[in-house]
Amino acid sequence: MLWGGIAGTVLAGANLHGYLDGTMAAPDKTIAVGTGDAATTAANPAYHHWWTQDQKVKGLLLTSMEEDIACQLISCETTQAVWTAVGAMYGAQSRANVRHIRRQLQTLRKEEMSAAEYMHKMKALADTMAVAGSPIRDDELIDHILTGLGSAYNSIAASLGVSNAPMPYSSFYSLVLSFEALQAQESASEGWTPSANAVTRSGPYG
Incomplete structure (x- = not known):
């Protein structure tokens, strides 16, 4: 999927790819504060930072999609959920496209x-x-x-x-074009004969 390849590359370049695959995991929402009987919990600032960053990446993904696709994914809570859903939506289609293209290559x-x-x-x-x-x-x-x-x-x-040595495609391409050009030259040469040339040169005074 071209869109996925581009989006993944852009986010990887910005060091944000972890939000796609879940390696940038969400911290705990709360942290312990105090000790003993006075211990309590409070909102974890690290989670707030992670959540706001995750929502920014999610927004980048959604705004880069076709509107009808984004509408189907807007309810996903996290970037990873969006990415996983896109993969599920287009995985079967991509496999079908690959099979179709492979058949074209073969035929x-x-x-x-x-x-x-x-x-x-x-x-x-x-x-x-x-x-x-x-x-x-x-x-x-x-x-x-x-x-x-x-x-x-x-x-x-x-x-x-x-x-036995493998040939790169670029070398094979040049080889085929050179062979085709040689075939064309040989065909042109075979179409010329001395008798045909004499007829061409002869006129009313030949």
Whole structure:
């Protein structure tokens, strides 16, 4: 969930992430005052400080949400309760989205797209999975891309199979584009023949 990732990062940078996950636990509301028969209790200043800070963080979360979502969570008493409720609301949806994106990665084919356009689409799907909390490794993404590129790129797949060293996605991207450019040059060269060139040069006085 993009919103959760951004909110968590901002609060962590402000050293307030503990209010989200509960590690910044609430102190006791009261403290003992006096001893013996004169002992009594009083409001704990530390709890008051914690509560006011927690409510500020809760307010930051709620104001950063869509209004209809915030309305469903306004009754949560603490920041942690808001954070937990958001996770429960979107956990199942995120898992469903991840499964859908994974299916797209497995089934998308290059077809009439250029290699660059096809790989941009695949990389965007992989980035979306990472934002949803399910990143995939470069080698897994490369395998999906090779499947969708088709038999014309089998030589690349073969060369990668021979090498045991993992290839970063950026290097693979450059390799595929270079291969596509070489294919285009070879196709252009094969379309030229001496006889065709002679016909082109010949005119009424050839």
